[in-house]
Amino acid sequence: MGNDMNVTAILDTFGLLCPMPIIKTAAKMKELRAGDILKILSDDPGIKEDMPAWCVTSGNELLLLEESGDEFYVYVRKKR
């Protein structure tokens, strides 16, 4: 499903644990424009809870959270 998305940028947070994937996502989002889609790569299971929560508080849109083995691919659209 994620392969169908028109991804603007990819952020590799492999190896990093909470809160670094969120901190790096927030920083990367500042470089993007409204409507852009960021794909975040992670192997931290904590991202399954952290990213949806951050999207709610930051006002960004969580499009998809895919699991592939021990890895996670998260797609977030910048809202504003």
Place this chain on the structure above:
Amino acid sequence: MSLYFNNAFAKQPLAQVASIMQPYLRDKFENPLTESDDAEDCRRQVESGREAVAALLESKPGEIYFVSSGTEANNWALKGAATAHQKRKNHIIISAIEHFSVFQTAQFLQRQGFDLTIVPVTPEGFVDPHDVEKTIRPTTVLVSIQAASDEIGAIQNLREIIELKKRHDDVLFHTDAVQFLCYEMLSVSRHPFDLVSLSSNALYGPPGIGALYVREGARIQPLLHGGMQEEGMRPGLQSTALIAGFGEAARTGIAQKGNWKQQLAAIQQRIFESVSGWGLSVTGSKNCRLVDNIHVLADVDGEALLTLLLSEGIKSSSGSTCYQYAQKESHVLSALGVSREETQGAVLFTTGIDQTQEDIDILVEATGRMLAHLRRIKA
């Protein structure tokens, strides 16, 4: 006067390094990640240090991660690369004359199930890049070749080694440049290694701090977890003092490297001539060699020679910690084809920037005299 010839093991930090560190040892102690004027000052020093170290390699500051030492940088490069890709790849390549922090880390990974290939070297200590390429497999995750040997000073052909990256771009290339960078240049834009290990003290900075260059996009696992420092890749409270000192050493090194190299090359040539006069030869190649390294295999007991020199205040070593403490032959000399008996005569002098011609006069005279004395006893 400086009769200290153990500069490969530890260097005296520069005066300006000690000065810049001073305020951060006691007065300005705050965590650079917190919010206050002093913390902001610490944060500026940390980032200024990072920029200076990045300038050494002509890299981006964000590609420099501070660690505790060159040893940690080497451990992280190997373990971090190996574990990040272990689901798909499990083969590591190193040379036979790597520093123990690469050599023993690779052996540790081998015990954990990784495949290890150790590439041989020529009798002069050089790695043939063709030999490296022949050992690369689809499962190879990392090639680690030391830029210059801490023991015999051999400088590898980094240009040809990194050429392999063009044909094997899915393999990570690491170089341990700890000893190399004090007097030589390494630009990661021209030599695109993925990982480069550095040590502050090897550059006349404070001990207790080093760095690992990680090319943007190169994936390695952190060794430590549990903090946001160094982008979460190397957590633990940053030492502003040590980073400021490292940065100052890097800035001075960039400005002075050419002069230092010229000065030490002249000293090295002078000692090489004396070595010939003593009827001995320099270990390895005289060309493509670190300018501070003079390693010889004496025809007498090396430990006896070192002890006699020390009795006159001249500090030098056998070059191998293993030999010094366990009387075990050096893996580096073994790789060159040096026999166990010959190894017993190993003596290493590593010079430094404070040394004068007078210091060298004393070293040369005393070594010649001690050699003659030991030869008489042996006869």
